[in-house]
Amino acid sequence: MGILGKPYFRGQSIHRLDAKGRLRIPTKFREVLQNHYTDALVITRMGECLLAYPPEEWEKIENKAREFSQVQPEHRAFMRYFISSAEECEFDNQGRILIPPFLREEANLTQDVLLAGVLTNFEIWNKSTWDAHIKLDKDSYQKIMEFMAGTGL
Template sequence: MFMGQYYHNIDIKGRLIIPSKFREELGHQFIITRGLDQCLFGYSLEEWILIEDKLKTLPLTKKDARAFTRFFFSGASECELDKQGRINIPMQLTSYAKLERECVILGVSNRIEIWSKSQWEDYFTESADTFAELAENMVDFDF
């Protein structure tokens, strides 16, 4: 399981250090793709296969299903950790997530998320105010 929040800088070549706590779970090679809320999602190869299997069950006849799978899979890229624990993020993904320098890497259960620091701060500020309300509105969510 992934959890926690880490800050790292992306360099001019699009390389970003993946926190050491996440590397073992992700494996030497893993998948990153466009996520929701203008961040990137990162999945281990094993988790990616599970997600792919779920998305294959979406009906091809549904416009939203086709659009989502196109968006999700067309942005997918296999990453490989270098000796310093960095990955090279493709330009189309850095553009999508507005990654310029300061990044935040989050552990979110079965995936990591990569955010622009400013995007994350904006999202966190907006969401923090409604955290209790979100929890209350979720079905069968109990601590």
């Protein structure tokens, strides 16, 4: 579980997609899954990256989404975009998952892929897209750190 004692996805890892679109999930992320969740993932799209959830965390999202209005346009749009693109991905014997082609295309995943742990899930990015976002987002980090320290916002 690590020294922090909580079963969260933390840190970053760079990997390569193979020719079939399979991605090796880092050991530290696999250990969180194996020790605290089902050893599988639900992957969906969000902006320019993909989000990977343990099935137990994904179920919480689906439970909330079930309460959405069937007629409110924003709710319907969310369901079409986020929920309808979700795919269950199981691991092979080598700790890889096959990312479906439409999701690879959506996130522009070609070869170099960055996985970023964000607590209850992790993001899957095209490495170049990640680098560009990190540079653009630097200004907002200071404001958030001030908020976290209790001095801002």
